[in-house]
Amino acid sequence: ITIMAAAARFFVRGAHPKLSFSGVCASAQRSLGAGLLKLSPSCASRTKTHKRHAAHFTFQPDPVPTQYGPTQKMNLFQSVTSALDNTLASDPTAVIFGEDVAFGGVFRCTVGLRDKYGKDRVFNTPLCEQGIVGFGIGVAVAGATAIAEIQFADYIYPAFDQIVNEAAKYRYRSGNMFDCGNLTIRAPWGCVGHGSLYHSQSPEAFFAHCPGLKIVIPRGPVQAKGLLLSCISDKNPCIFFEPKILYRAAVEQVPVDAYTIPLSQAEVLQEGSDVTLVAWGTQIHVMKEVANMAQEKLGVSCEVIDLQTILPWDIDTVCKSVAKTGRLLISHEAPVTGGFAAEISSTVQEECFLNLEAPISRVCGYDTPFPHIFEPFYIPDKWKCLEAIKKMINY
Amino acid sequence: MYRGFPLDLFMAQCYANADDLGKGRQMPVHYGSKDLNFVTISSPLATQIPQAAGAAYAVKRENINRAVICYFGEGAASEGDAHAGFNFSATLECPLIFFCRNNGYAISTPTNEQYRGDGIAARGPGYGMLSIRVDGNDVFAVYNATKEARRRAVAENQPFLIEAMTYRIGHHSTSDDSSAYRSVDEVNYWDKQDHPISRLRHYMTARGWWSEDDERSWRKQSRKTVMEAFEKAERRLKPNPELLFTDVYKEMTPQLDKQRESLWRHVQQYKEHYPLDLYEK
Numbered sequence: 001i002t003i004m005a006a007a008a009r010f011f012v013r014g015a016h017p018k019l020s021f022s023g024v025c026a027s028a029q030r031s032l033g034a035g036l037l038k039l040s041p042s043c044a045s046r047t048k049t050h051k052r053h054a055a056h057f058t059f060q061p062d063p064v065p066t067q068y069g070p071t072q073k074m075n076l077f078q079s080v081t082s083a084l085d086n087t088l089a090s091d092p093t094a095v096i097f098g099e100d101v102a103f104g105g106v107f108r109c110t111v112g113l114r115d116k117y118g119k120d121r122v123f124n125t126p127l128c129e130q131g132i133v134g135f136g137i138g139v140a141v142a143g144a145t146a147i148a149e150i151q152f153a154d155y156i157y158p159a160f161d162q163i164v165n166e167a168a169k170y171r172y173r174s175g176n177m178f179d180c181g182n183l184t185i186r187a188p189w190g191c192v193g194h195g196s197l198y199h200s201q202s203p204e205a206f207f208a209h210c211p212g213l214k215i216v217i218p219r220g221p222v223q224a225k226g227l228l229l230s231c232i233s234d235k236n237p238c239i240f241f242e243p244k245i246l247y248r249a250a251v252e253q254v255p256v257d258a259y260t261i262p263l264s265q266a267e268v269l270q271e272g273s274d275v276t277l278v279a280w281g282t283q284i285h286v287m288k289e290v291a292n293m294a295q296e297k298l299g300v301s302c303e304v305i306d307l308q309t310i311l312p313w314d315i316d317t318v319c320k321s322v323a324k325t326g327r328l329l330i331s332h333e334a335p336v337t338g339g340f341a342a343e344i345s346s347t348v349q350e351e352c353f354l355n356l357e358a359p360i361s362r363v364c365g366y367d368t369p370f371p372h373i374f375e376p377f378y379i380p381d382k383w384k385c386l387e388a389i390k391k392m393i394n395y
Numbered sequence: 396m397y398r399g400f401p402l403d404l405f406m407a408q409c410y411a412n413a414d415d416l417g418k419g420r421q422m423p424v425h426y427g428s429k430d431l432n433f434v435t436i437s438s439p440l441a442t443q444i445p446q447a448a449g450a451a452y453a454v455k456r457e458n459i460n461r462a463v464i465c466y467f468g469e470g471a472a473s474e475g476d477a478h479a480g481f482n483f484s485a486t487l488e489c490p491l492i493f494f495c496r497n498n499g500y501a502i503s504t505p506t507n508e509q510y511r512g513d514g515i516a517a518r519g520p521g522y523g524m525l526s527i528r529v530d531g532n533d534v535f536a537v538y539n540a541t542k543e544a545r546r547r548a549v550a551e552n553q554p555f556l557i558e559a560m561t562y563r564i565g566h567h568s569t570s571d572d573s574s575a576y577r578s579v580d581e582v583n584y585w586d587k588q589d590h591p592i593s594r595l596r597h598y599m600t601a602r603g604w605w606s607e608d609d610e611r612s613w614r615k616q617s618r619k620t621v622m623e624a625f626e627k628a629e630r631r632l633k634p635n636p637e638l639l640f641t642d643v644y645k646e647m648t649p650q651l652d653k654q655r656e657s658l659w660r661h662v663q664q665y666k667e668h669y670p671l672d673l674y675e676k
């Protein structure tokens with residue numbers, strides 16, 4: 001009965017074709033207060049109704065940072081809010097805008113900010129992504145700080161022209177007279193268990209083909225805040241993709257004050273001697289688990305690297321690691337063909353050819369749209385990654 | 396449903412089971428039916444608007460006395476695609492009905508933050524397009540406006556914009572609690588005073604076409620039918636995982652074939668980690 005009631009509720013309310021992400025998850029959300037979108041993999045009725053098996057990763061929190069002052073327990077959406085809060089407090093020119101951001105945003109990243117800083121600083125725009133980015137470029141060119149939210153990375157494409165032809169080229173084409181370096185675009189990104197074609201995409205590779213942009217993807221709350229603050233203060237237009245499956249699932253002790261984590265620096269999360277594993281965002285947590293499995297099951301020692309900045313990326317850290325291990329596995333959810341793993345692979349092959357003990361391996365999404373009910377088969381899960389490591393070791 | 400799409404197929408799509416015509420690839424409520432000339436819904440808003448103009452243009456050239464109808468919300472009407480579609484259909488003289496459902500909100504965004512002109516209908520003249528605003532909670536007004544729009548769209552080869560004024564009583568979706576951005580009183584007003592279904596019911600009751608008893612038994616029967624369809628759809632297996640790879644292109648490409656084989660080999664080897672029993676073989 002509960003299952004049916006929940007399902008019925010879904011049917012009645014989710015009746016609009018262009019339903020937002022949330023229409024999928026058929027549980028009563030009253031308990032979540034203002035939460036518009038339920039993302040945690042533990043969506044109860046869904047689990048029951050669809051016998052959905054557990055999330056494909058286990059979030060592994062970072063150690064509590066000590067160098068940036070007092071910390072507070074925050075999940076990823078709260079750490080984003082905290083970064084935005086710090087910015088609005090310290091930079092009187094900063095404005096935050098996008099679809100539904102005024103009441104807190106569908107992922108709750110801007111909760112409380114309009115009340116705290118005013119309607120002129122945190123506001124809704126009409127429903128138009130090209131407008132949001134074009135407006136943001138204008139704000140930035142005029143010298144103010146623009147933080148634009150695109151509701152889902154999947155809906156960034158109407159703004160493709162503004163990002164690729166305008167934001168990325170503003171400085172270059174004007175001989176450095178004008179720039180929109182004060183622009184940061186935030187967007188929820190990546191798979192979530194039931195998002196299907198248009199609520200799951202990882203479009204970083206499209207933008208990685210575009211000199212002039214910076215692209216950053218954090219693996220958890222501590223990184224999210226530090227990297228987002230770096231993007232906001234960086235003098236180049238940045239796209240900041242937030243792994244939406246982690247918004248609630250990832251909880252860490254996050255510094256309350258503002259701090260920055262440098263862009264274009266990869267982080268070696270775990271040292272190892274046999275295989276280098278490179279990933280970013282949610283996939284880092286898959287990789288960490290794979291590294292443990294490889295150690296336990298195969299006696300293979302893995303070095304895990306979080307790339308963090310996709311463009312311009314940290315070639316040195318990755319190549320140094322591969323020179324040591326002789327093997328490289330890169331993994332992302334986006335389709336394998338033309339994905340950013342291809343770029344990494346090609347560069348490493350050029351730089352480290354004589355160090356390689358096995359062909360570089362890519363475990364990525366297949367060359368299909370992101371499929372709804374086939375997601376468990378589509379994603380580059382730990383078993384596929386482990387198998388790739390086996391093959392490299394036995395090469 | 397009025398076109399004859401069966402309840403079971405709605406449910407199959409919502410549950411992404413093996414009977415879903417869309418092969419389980421999209422989120423719930425993204426229906427489509429070739430037989431009923433209903434193009435499968437896509438999540439990105441407003442993309443259908445210029446596409447409708449193209450379809451209507453092709454239909455016009457076939458000279459078969461048909462028109463296209465294109466539905467969207469007042470929020471979607473802010474997208475660049477909406478402008479393109481309106482302008483194209485007017486200049487290229489397409490037999491097309493634009494049906495905008497103005498329900499006051501786009502998720503949390505009220506219409507006064509969406510536009511400052513006189514709604515969507517008022518944009519029609521700017522594009523050189525016939526347009527009409529109707530009370531969207533009045534079934535007969537909507538019916539008559541659509542009928543006339545269709546007649547003129549086909550007879551005169553031109554687009555016709557209908558803006559149906561209504562109110563979104565429900566939350567945007569199951570995970571939305573709209574009390575975060577609007578008052579319960581506001582919602583109650585529309586629910587009690589101006590609900591399109593109650594209005595029709597009152598009208599029919601006043602004419603002696605419908606009664607409390609009819610209403611009760613109809614509700615009971617409908618609930619039962621829906622619940623049965625739910626259960627049936629839920630029990631059904633999911634589509635065969637091989638369907639992950641088909642229809643990317645019309646033909647299977649060698650690269651996709653390779654990927655399909657590698658998934659297949661992998662899943663055979665790691666059977667216990669994949670929910671194969673939930674899917675058709």
Ligand SMILES: Cc1ncc(C[n+]2csc(CCOP(=O)(O)OP(=O)(O)O)c2C)c(N)n1
Pocket residue numbers: 016018019020021099127129151155158438439440467468469470471472496498500501502563
């Ligand atoms: C291009 C794009 N941007 C954002 C979204 C997310 N989204 C889904 S529904 C919705 C609001 C739609 O409002 P409206 O057009 O008024 O339709 P309604 O839901 O009110 O019927 C938004 C912003 C989307 N699906 N596509």
Ligand SMILES: [Mg+2]
Pocket residue numbers: 468469470496497498499500501502
């Ligand atoms: Mg609306």
